Amino acid sequence: xxxxxDRIQDESLRTALQDAQxxxxxxxxxxxxxxxxxxYVELLRRKPELLQGQAQxxxxxxxxxxxxxxxxxxxGVPEIVWDREKFIFxxxxxxxxxxxxxxxxxxx
Amino acid sequence: xxxxxxYEHQIPRPxxxxxxxxxxxxxxxxxxxxxxELADQLGFDYVFEVEHHFLEEYSHSSAPEVFLAAASQRxxxxxxGHGIVLMPPRYNHPARVAERIATLDLVSDGRVEFGxxxxxxxxxxxxxxxxxxxxxxxxxxxxxxxxxMMTETPYPGMExxxxxxxxxxxxxxxxxxxxxxxxxxxxxxxxxxxxxRLGMGSLGxxxxxxxxxxxxxxxxxxxxxxxxxxxGKAINPALGVVSVLxxxxxxxxxxxxxxxxxxxxAYSLAYFYNPFTGGNHAPGKKNIYKxxxxxxxxxxxxxFGDAFRGFGxxxxxxxxDEPKDExxxxxxxxxxxxxxxxxxxxxxxxxxxxxxxxxxxxIFVAQCGARKHDDVMDSIYRTGTKVIPEFKERxxxxxxxxxxxxxxxxxxxxxxx
Numbered sequence: 001x002x003x004x005x006d007r008i009q010d011e012s013l014r015t016a017l018q019d020a021q022x023x024x025x026x027x028x029x030x031x032x033x034x035x036x037x038x039x040y041v042e043l044l045r046r047k048p049e050l051l052q053g054q055a056q057x058x059x060x061x062x063x064x065x066x067x068x069x070x071x072x073x074x075x076g077v078p079e080i081v082w083d084r085e086k087f088i089f090x091x092x093x094x095x096x097x098x099x100x101x102x103x104x105x106x107x108x
Numbered sequence: 109x110x111x112x113x114x115y116e117h118q119i120p121r122p123x124x125x126x127x128x129x130x131x132x133x134x135x136x137x138x139x140x141x142x143x144x145e146l147a148d149q150l151g152f153d154y155v156f157e158v159e160h161h162f163l164e165e166y167s168h169s170s171a172p173e174v175f176l177a178a179a180s181q182r183x184x185x186x187x188x189g190h191g192i193v194l195m196p197p198r199y200n201h202p203a204r205v206a207e208r209i210a211t212l213d214l215v216s217d218g219r220v221e222f223g224x225x226x227x228x229x230x231x232x233x234x235x236x237x238x239x240x241x242x243x244x245x246x247x248x249x250x251x252x253x254x255x256x257m258m259t260e261t262p263y264p265g266m267e268x269x270x271x272x273x274x275x276x277x278x279x280x281x282x283x284x285x286x287x288x289x290x291x292x293x294x295x296x297x298x299x300x301x302x303x304x305r306l307g308m309g310s311l312g313x314x315x316x317x318x319x320x321x322x323x324x325x326x327x328x329x330x331x332x333x334x335x336x337x338x339x340g341k342a343i344n345p346a347l348g349v350v351s352v353l354x355x356x357x358x359x360x361x362x363x364x365x366x367x368x369x370x371x372x373x374a375y376s377l378a379y380f381y382n383p384f385t386g387g388n389h390a391p392g393k394k395n396i397y398k399x400x401x402x403x404x405x406x407x408x409x410x411x412f413g414d415a416f417r418g419f420g421x422x423x424x425x426x427x428x429d430e431p432k433d434e435x436x437x438x439x440x441x442x443x444x445x446x447x448x449x450x451x452x453x454x455x456x457x458x459x460x461x462x463x464x465x466x467x468x469x470x471i472f473v474a475q476c477g478a479r480k481h482d483d484v485m486d487s488i489y490r491t492g493t494k495v496i497p498e499f500k501e502r503x504x505x506x507x508x509x510x511x512x513x514x515x516x517x518x519x520x521x522x523x524x525x
Contacts, residue, residue, distance in 0.1 A: 098297075
């Protein structure tokens with residue numbers, strides 16, 4: 001059975017999440033969080049409607065806050081703020097799954 | 109598909125009083141035990157009890173191990189689930205968790221389901237000094253160690269990021285070997301996939317359309333087969349979801365007796381888990397039920413309305429438009445949130461969709477809001493006699509499907525599905 005990540009249509013985003021999947025298997029959890037968070041920020045950049053009105057609240061509030069969190073700066077640009085450098089297995093999975101689900105849901 | 113009950117121990121404040129009647133908590137506990145005893149006699153498979161602290165009105169279940177111990181002495185077969193134990197060590201020292209789980213397993217003749225979780229409300233985290241960004245690390249570290257305590261003689265000890273203790277033999281050990289089935293609370297979708305990768309059952313609120321739900325089940329079991337690194341000594345592959353229940357002879361009666369309780373459940377959940385309202389809660393003073401009851405009808409599912417759903421639901425059976433008829437519209441709204449509110453036939457139709465999506469366990473919230481005990485008993489009785497039997501007859505088919513999903517899995521499986 002194909003992995004869920006293969007359903008991401010955009011090649012660069014799919015590759016990023018495939019790399020994150022590999023990092024998850026090799027135990028490089030920081031890299032997983034970096035790749036997943038970066039892909040999520042890219043999703044918001046390509047879908048600006050997700051940062052309009054109440055959608056922005058949902059986009060920011062529901063992004064995981066487990067050592068790295070999302071903010072929208074004063075220029076309206078989303079960015080990741082790092083609270084720490086070390087992550088564990090379940091945290092990395094959370095960032096990875098959240099991003100994959102949202103990329104698929106938004107048809108990227 | 110198997111069935112359970114889910115208890116938060118809700119007690120809304122009286123709308124026109126500042127505090128509860130003096131006997132309200134006592135009576136609620138006794139009523140809940142009566143309900144569970146009835147459910148056991150009717151063949152319900154599980155009861156899950158939450159652990160929450162300081163979430164007045166929403167949940168007065170802060171010592172589930174005590175309540176489940178009481179339930180164990182009034183029941184014979186029903187599985188006794190923690191849904192869940194708060195694992196960050198500031199809530200519960202891991203050794204105390206291992207001791208309590210094992211003791212409950214012994215006094216219940218091996219009926220414990222060990223659900224684990226982190227908590228997410230500002231009231232709880234702030235009350236115990238748990239930082240949001242650390243809670244998942246705390247959960248993972250503590251859960252790994254509790255499993256070792258239940259299975260290793262002696263426990264070798266450890267110095268972790270959030271917990272440390274020297275080698276001790278943690279006794280007693282649980283009756284179930286190597287340990288009771290492990291679950292993780294999955295109020296967030298992605299935590300279900302954390303559970304799959306760690307070999308844990310998933311206890312979730314949110315559920316989606318039948319297609320999405322089926323996809324989720326397939327992905328969950330694929331991960332169990334291909335990418336599972338068990339946190340325990342045995343895995344518990346299982347998907348369970350929570351849904352509100354109100355089962356009466358007619359849809360109209362089910363709505364009349366059960367809809368407000370379901371709405372209060374969602375409303376008070378959203379109130380405490382929204383950091384703005386929950387984080388600014390005035391302990392001992394705020395009357396959430398009054399605020400709820402005074403709210404316009406269309407705001408009773410929660411402060412965020414449709415944007416913040418306590419239950420994912422099946423999207424109103426595929427229809428995008430609200431029905432105009434009052435009863436049909438109420439059912440449509442409940443179904444949007446995954447609710448099982450209606451006649452036995454209506455509920456069976458909803459459950460068949462979950463069954464087709466390969467759900468392992470449906471857990472009903474029967475006691476919620478200001479529902480009357482007699483109505484809760486009636487609803488449980490009707491569900492046990494007119495709804496569940498059909499699904500029990502087909503459960504063997506589901507077990508065959510599960511067996512196919514688990515082909516090739518080499519990990520030890522201890523699951524009661």
